[in-house]
Amino acid sequence: MTGDFDVIVVGGGPAGATLGSILAPRGVRTLILEKDIHPRDHVGESLTPSTNLIFNEIGFLPKMEDAGFVHKPGACWTAPRNPPGQMLSLRLAEFPMPGAIQPYTYNVERDVFDTMLLRHAHERGAKVLQGVAARQVLFQDGRAVGVLAQAASGWERELRAPVIVDASGRRSLIANQLRLKRKDPMFNQYAIYSWFRGVEPAPEGFEGFLFLHFLRLERAWGWHIPLRDGRWSIGVVTDKSDFQKSGKSHEAFFGSLVQRNRSFTHAMRDAERIRPWWIEGDYSYKIDRLAGPGWLLVGDALRFVDPIFSTGVDVATYSASFAADAIREVRDGGEEEVAFKEYERRVGDGVEIWYQLIALFYKLQNLFTAYAMRRRFREDVIRMLQGNLYIPDTQERARRIIGLMEESYRHVMADPDNLLRPGALDPARRTA
Amino acid sequence: MTTDVTARIRQFINREILLADEAGVEDDTPLVGGVLDSMALMRLVAFLEEEFGIEIDDTDVSATNFGTVRDVARLVEQNGGPSAP
Numbered sequence: 001m002t003g004d005f006d007v008i009v010v011g012g013g014p015a016g017a018t019l020g021s022i023l024a025p026r027g028v029r030t031l032i033l034e035k036d037i038h039p040r041d042h043v044g045e046s047l048t049p050s051t052n053l054i055f056n057e058i059g060f061l062p063k064m065e066d067a068g069f070v071h072k073p074g075a076c077w078t079a080p081r082n083p084p085g086q087m088l089s090l091r092l093a094e095f096p097m098p099g100a101i102q103p104y105t106y107n108v109e110r111d112v113f114d115t116m117l118l119r120h121a122h123e124r125g126a127k128v129l130q131g132v133a134a135r136q137v138l139f140q141d142g143r144a145v146g147v148l149a150q151a152a153s154g155w156e157r158e159l160r161a162p163v164i165v166d167a168s169g170r171r172s173l174i175a176n177q178l179r180l181k182r183k184d185p186m187f188n189q190y191a192i193y194s195w196f197r198g199v200e201p202a203p204e205g206f207e208g209f210l211f212l213h214f215l216r217l218e219r220a221w222g223w224h225i226p227l228r229d230g231r232w233s234i235g236v237v238t239d240k241s242d243f244q245k246s247g248k249s250h251e252a253f254f255g256s257l258v259q260r261n262r263s264f265t266h267a268m269r270d271a272e273r274i275r276p277w278w279i280e281g282d283y284s285y286k287i288d289r290l291a292g293p294g295w296l297l298v299g300d301a302l303r304f305v306d307p308i309f310s311t312g313v314d315v316a317t318y319s320a321s322f323a324a325d326a327i328r329e330v331r332d333g334g335e336e337e338v339a340f341k342e343y344e345r346r347v348g349d350g351v352e353i354w355y356q357l358i359a360l361f362y363k364l365q366n367l368f369t370a371y372a373m374r375r376r377f378r379e380d381v382i383r384m385l386q387g388n389l390y391i392p393d394t395q396e397r398a399r400r401i402i403g404l405m406e407e408s409y410r411h412v413m414a415d416p417d418n419l420l421r422p423g424a425l426d427p428a429r430r431t432a
Numbered sequence: 433m434t435t436d437v438t439a440r441i442r443q444f445i446n447r448e449i450l451l452a453d454e455a456g457v458e459d460d461t462p463l464v465g466g467v468l469d470s471m472a473l474m475r476l477v478a479f480l481e482e483e484f485g486i487e488i489d490d491t492d493v494s495a496t497n498f499g500t501v502r503d504v505a506r507l508v509e510q511n512g513g514p515s516a517p
Contacts, residue, residue: 079471083451088471214470366470370490373478408490417494419464419473424495427465 005031005127007327008147008161010134010174012038015299015316016167017117020126021058022324028331030126031159033149035133038118039111043193043280044312045225045233046072046210048387049092049105054317056101060120064106067116070208070226071104075385077212077369084266085203087211090372095379097386098393107208107225107233137164137174137295144174144294162294163327167320169300175287186359187284189219189306190243192254193235195227195275200267202226210310213264215257217242218422219362221308222257222264231274237307240281250277290347291340296323303351306358314387315354319347322390350390353398357384360405364412366420367405377401437484437514438505444479445472445501459501473498480504484513 007023009016012034023030055061074091093103122128134147138158146160166174175181202209211224220238227233236257246253254277258264284305290297299316326343330336361368371377380397389398412420419425438459445463446456449472457467468476476498477488488511497507508514 077471079469081469082471086451086471088475366474367490369471369474370477370493373474374481375478376481376487411489411491412493415491415494417496418491419468419493419495419498420470420490425464425469425473 005161011167012118017121018320020121024125038115042110046310047105048314050387069106073104075210078263080216166301184284190240191280196271199232213261215260290344353389486511
């Protein structure tokens with residue numbers, strides 16, 4: 001198959017499938033290798049509105065609408081002692097982003113969604129091989145020149161192309177092979193989740209909203225996402241050491257975190273789990289280079305920090321779109337080193353802002369409430385959370401808010417009397 | 433219109449936060465350590481900013497300034513809002 005393809009994409013998740021969907025119709029012969037056979041399960045059901053723009057560009061948005069995925073107009077969050085039904089909310093369309101198509105994004109079952117998107121790439125002309133893993137990327141004189149592909153049957157072959165794109169997800173094939181992957185020193189988060197039925201629906205007017213529950217444990221929170229057919233994705237994120245110290249089973253530990261929040265407890269009181277527990281850990285990492293001679297990293301394969309702001313598919317689709325730009329520029333006669341460096345900068349800048357926001361959230365959860373609630377910050381906060389932190393306008397807003405939040409954080413933590421400090425309003429802690 | 437400020441603050445806490453019609457906080461009921469949780473506190477701050485057209489810095493969100501309805505009214509006044517008695 002040597003010479004048959006212009007681009008080999010390792011991985012058929014949202015990043016790889018989006019890339020194939022952009023490149024193939026423009027005459028770039030694209031091969032997508034997917035180690036699994038879709039549908040397969042994946043965490044990360046809640047999307048950002050910015051992905052609408054990319055899905056619209058590749059003609060996929062009507063399919064999402066036809067599939068009936070739950071519309072997500074925004075997010076709600078609850079404090080541990082909020083009476084059920086009382087929550088704060090952000091409607092993502094309160095300040096529409098530039099080019100907004102519709103006032104909502106989606107919650108998607110990732111097995112179905114990812115399968116649809118990969119099929120879409122195929123329909124747009126990408127060659128898709130499922131059940132074929134790229135064992136390693138082949139390098140020649142420091143340049144990526146192909147992959148060693150292998151099927152479960154034992155079929156194995158070297159496939160070559162001028163550009164290799166790593167969309168292998170958190171497996172990070174190239175970064176691991178080149179030893180570029182570093183575990184994030186700040187984060188050792190850990191997620192436990194499953195799907196449930198019988199969860200208490202959101203109050204009227206908040207159907208489809210993503211719920212975040214704060215748990216009176218600084219590094220922990222819970223998610224609560226409505227899916228189709230009365231199913232819900234419910235999960236908790238916490239510092240791994242909190243789970244290890246607890247000595248509890250997954251079931252018992254999950255239950256003990258749910259009980260830390262009245263709204264969460266209320267919503268789950270008649271819930272019935274319909275799938276096995278799913279555990280995700282060790283998922284926060286950074287990779288030193290996002291591109292090199294003949295190769296590019298996209299999606300989770302380039303970085304993942306934490307799911308708090310639903311950034312997974314956002315990063316996947318935008319990095320795919322920018323990778324397509326870089327690849328096409330080279331095909332049009334541009335210099336690869338320049339084009340790929342520019343790719344690295346575009347993607348790296350946006351992902352770094354996500355990182356800073358996530359780091360701030362974990363430093364002091366109250367800050368996000370403090371900023372989201374006040375009119376003078378609200379537009380900037382909403383625009384950040386809509387996604388696409390790669391455009392200058394959103395980046396400027398985000399950097400401004402990050403600067404203000406960092407300053408607030410310093411002041412708050414320096415003053416023992418300040419009520420935004422963790423636990424400052426906790427009756428148990430105050431009387432202790 | 434002074435009593436007005438404390439009354440509006442008290443009313444917001446009782447109606448919007450405690451969901452109480454009759455009973456609820458008085459002007460000198462302690463708010464910290466039971467009445468306010470983190471979200472109620474930020475709802476109150478957002479309410480004060482909008483209701484009285486003022487800005488409250490995060491540095492001023494302290495136990496001293498939010499001790500009672502009366503303390504909150506004083507903070508509103510200090511930040512350029514209408515005066516309390």
